[in-house]
Amino acid sequence: MNFEIKNIRVVDPSQNKDAVDSLFIENGLIVSKPGKAFSKVIDGSGKIAIPGIIDIHSHLREPGLENKETIKSGTQSAAKGGITSVFCMPNTKPPIDNAPTVEFILLKAQKEGVVNVFPIGCITKNSQGAELSEIGVLKRAGIIAISDDGEPVSNSQIMRRALEYSKMFSLPVISHCEDKELSALGVMNEGLNSTILGLRGIPAQAEEIMVSRDIMLAELTGGHLHIAHISTAGSADLVRRAKKRGIKVTAETCPHYFSLTDDDVRVFDANTKMNPPLRSKKDLEAIRKALSDGTIDCIATDHAPHTQEEKMREFDAAPFGIIGFETMLSLVLNELVDNDILTLSQAVEKISFNPARIFNLKNRGSLKEGGIADITIIDPQCFYEFKKEDIVSKSANSPFIGRNFRGAAVMTIVGGKIVWEN
Amino acid sequence: MILNRKYLLGLQNLDKKELQIVLDSVRPFKSLFTRSVKKAPTLLGKTVVTLFYEPSTRTRTSFEIAAKRLSADVVNITVAASSVVKGESLIDTGKTLQAMNADYIIIRHSLSGAPDILARSLDASIINAGDGFHEHPTQGLLDLYTIYEKKKSFENLNVLLVGDILHSRVAKSNIWALTKMGAKVSVAGPPTLIPPKIETLGVEVYYDLDEAIKKADVVNILRIQLERQKENLFPSVHEYVELYQLTKARLAKAKKDILIMHPGPMNRGIEISSDAADSVNSVINEQVTNGIAVRMAVLFLLKPKAGKNEL
Numbered sequence: 176m177n178f179e180i181k182n183i184r185v186v187d188p189s190q191n192k193d194a195v196d197s198l199f200i201e202n203g204l205i206v207s208k209p210g211k212a213f214s215k216v217i218d219g220s221g222k223i224a225i226p227g228i229i230d231i232h233s234h235l236r237e238p239g240l241e242n243k244e245t246i247k248s249g250t251q252s253a254a255k256g257g258i259t260s261v262f263c264m265p266n267t268k269p270p271i272d273n274a275p276t277v278e279f280i281l282l283k284a285q286k287e288g289v290v291n292v293f294p295i296g297c298i299t300k301n302s303q304g305a306e307l308s309e310i311g312v313l314k315r316a317g318i319i320a321i322s323d324d325g326e327p328v329s330n331s332q333i334m335r336r337a338l339e340y341s342k343m344f345s346l347p348v349i350s351h352c353e354d355k356e357l358s359a360l361g362v363m364n365e366g367l368n369s370t371i372l373g374l375r376g377i378p379a380q381a382e383e384i385m386v387s388r389d390i391m392l393a394e395l396t397g398g399h400l401h402i403a404h405i406s407t408a409g410s411a412d413l414v415r416r417a418k419k420r421g422i423k424v425t426a427e428t429c430p431h432y433f434s435l436t437d438d439d440v441r442v443f444d445a446n447t448k449m450n451p452p453l454r455s456k457k458d459l460e461a462i463r464k465a466l467s468d469g470t471i472d473c474i475a476t477d478h479a480p481h482t483q484e485e486k487m488r489e490f491d492a493a494p495f496g497i498i499g500f501e502t503m504l505s506l507v508l509n510e511l512v513d514n515d516i517l518t519l520s521q522a523v524e525k526i527s528f529n530p531a532r533i534f535n536l537k538n539r540g541s542l543k544e545g546g547i548a549d550i551t552i553i554d555p556q557c558f559y560e561f562k563k564e565d566i567v568s569k570s571a572n573s574p575f576i577g578r579n580f581r582g583a584a585v586m587t588i589v590g591g592k593i594v595w596e597n
Numbered sequence: 598m599i600l601n602r603k604y605l606l607g608l609q610n611l612d613k614k615e616l617q618i619v620l621d622s623v624r625p626f627k628s629l630f631t632r633s634v635k636k637a638p639t640l641l642g643k644t645v646v647t648l649f650y651e652p653s654t655r656t657r658t659s660f661e662i663a664a665k666r667l668s669a670d671v672v673n674i675t676v677a678a679s680s681v682v683k684g685e686s687l688i689d690t691g692k693t694l695q696a697m698n699a700d701y702i703i704i705r706h707s708l709s710g711a712p713d714i715l716a717r718s719l720d721a722s723i724i725n726a727g728d729g730f731h732e733h734p735t736q737g738l739l740d741l742y743t744i745y746e747k748k749k750s751f752e753n754l755n756v757l758l759v760g761d762i763l764h765s766r767v768a769k770s771n772i773w774a775l776t777k778m779g780a781k782v783s784v785a786g787p788p789t790l791i792p793p794k795i796e797t798l799g800v801e802v803y804y805d806l807d808e809a810i811k812k813a814d815v816v817n818i819l820r821i822q823l824e825r826q827k828e829n830l831f832p833s834v835h836e837y838v839e840l841y842q843l844t845k846a847r848l849a850k851a852k853k854d855i856l857i858m859h860p861g862p863m864n865r866g867i868e869i870s871s872d873a874a875d876s877v878n879s880v881i882n883e884q885v886t887n888g889i890a891v892r893m894a895v896l897f898l899l900k901p902k903a904g905k906n907e908l
Binding site: 365443 | 710714729730792798
């Protein structure tokens with residue numbers, strides 16, 4: 176389908192552009208001038224076009240955990256949130272530590288998915304932290320990065336080898352930084368709230384110790400370390416200093432770490448339980464600062480669907496994780512842009528331009544001529560309440576249900592195709 | 598006077614006025630105990646269910662006697678700890694009991710927040726009989742009442758809690774209630790068993806029991822779970838006894854009229870020596886008697902018909 180979107184505010188940090196303009200989409204690509212006039216013209220007055228959002232951290236749960244989410248439901252949920260590409264973590268059943276699983280996911284995404292899916296492979300076989308997975312074979316099959324996400328590599332020697340070995344494939348190593356012995360049985364941030372609620376705490380240092388170690392290993396090896404979901408002031412500071420020293424480290428945070436604190440856990444709602452946990456007000460402020468000064472490169476959802484049954488359990492017994500596709504953009508707009516933490520253009524860097532650059536996604540994260548037409552159209556004046564019954568994901572484990580937002584995606588275009596429209 | 602509350606989930610939510618209402622309501626129930634007929638018709642025709650996910654003899658029995666002395670019909674349910682993960686969900690169990698028209702559900706659970714989850718999903722009146730490391734509000738109230746009965750006032754009263762504060766729901770409920778009533782609360786124990794930021798709640802922290810006990814008017818000794826040693830929270834029972842056992846020798850440094858309390862069950866010879874537990878200063882058995890009267894008062898004061906929002 177070829178079409179034009181006219182009178183739209185185009186915000187594209189790849190060209191330092193923020194201006195009202197027209198966008199021409201032809202054969203799935205962005206073109207500067209079409210061969211002939213298009214019959215389909217969309218009026219974009221009052222709307223904003225940004226390069227399609229790339230969510231570099233999610234769990235699509237397929238194969239094996241289809242009761243929580245499928246590639247179909249997950250990508251539909253992403254499309255509703257204005258996300259045009261998702262990276263999916265390898266903790267599926269079986270895990271993404273073998274080429275057939277990568278191929279299955281890509282095939283399924285092609286058949287049933289509505290947005291682009293980029294699988295992340297395991298660092299170690301079955302994410303057990305003992306032996307490297309066949310990283311080269313996985314790369315050929317189509318992985319975008321490697322990670323043992325929730326089961327971080329505790330053995331420093333193996334992490335060193337992973338950072339070293341992956342260099343030849345230019346594959347970033349994504350690290351979920353957690354010293355599992357220190358976080359132990361913890362279920363929320365350690366502090367006054369964990370004391371009051373009588374829940375076991377996870378100290379900030381459980382994250383920061385591993386951030387430090389991995390930064391040092393990145394320095395030793397020259398490998399590309401990408402730190403997942405930074406949640407503490409200390410981690411942000413470590414990354415800031417590592418970048419100053421020229422170490423090849425990039426980092427992401429998630430919307431909940433700049434929107435909520437451990438005060439929100441107070442009613443024992445398992446929808447406020449995720450790993451790393453919601454931290455203190457001081458950490459939240461530090462995350463915002465690290466976003467604004469460029470320490471944190473990306474914002475990702477860590478979309479982690481779990482069934483209602485699982486999340487209705489006692490706080491200790493419920494699994495970690497919340498869904499995030501459908502609230503990411505609104506949280507970025509309301510918490511960061513409206514509060515002058517980021518300009519809209521800087522926000523687009525965090526959710527599209529930087530993810531494409533860091534993970535070497537050619538022709539994405541930009542609205543330049545010749546690029547793939549992955550576009551998110553935002554209505555900044557769309558006021559709405561995030562309701563449980565409106566959730567497209569198969570799961571509804573969100574702490575943001577009932578929250579009022581301003582600004583949301585009203586059209587999601589993937590490869591020149593309108594995949595979602597409101 | 599009654600409390601405009603449907604639930605008793607913790608003492609964090611009760612204000613000073615409400616705590617005073619509870620204290621003032623206990624005596625008439627306690628006076629029943631010395632009569633030949635120990636029953637009042639207050640809850641005649643009501644159904645009280647005790648739902649215990651953790652083994653307990655004294656708390657469950659205390660609630661059962663309290664409810665029976667108020668003429669309620671009482672059903673006791675004990676759920677094996679293993680079914681917390683494997684069996685029917687807490688909410689489904691609660692809904693089943695509600696479908697059987699339980700008016701009050703008294704819940705004991707090994708995981709913090711279980712009573713809150715039940716209160717959010719049910720219409721029955723929920724009473725927390727101890728949840729995880731969170732709260733044990735009726736124990737807090739009976740401790741409060743026992744102190745009040747003996748000391749008459751909380752003004753300038755020094756109350757010392759000793760031992761494993763980190764894992765103690767009794768300590769949390771005591772801290773909330775006592776600080777609100779104007780008492781000065783201290784805790785003594787190894788740093789590994791003191792919860793983070795506890796001083797923010799207006800509590801003074803001591804590691805040295807000999808130092809802490811000097812000014813105490815009341816000492817409340819907490820039970821130490823021996824399995825905590827395996828988590829390296831203290832090196833050995835031997836060392837714990839050396840540093841924190843309440844002994845006659847330590848009591849010699851304390852005020853002559855110090856009250857000795859223990860929520861039970863006691864590990865005699867570990868956190869408390871027998872001569873301390875059985876001394877004239879000990880009110881440990883009176884705590885048990887008061888427990889029944891306090892739980893009767895709580896059942897009497899709660900308002901099962903109150904709206905859901907009064908958590």
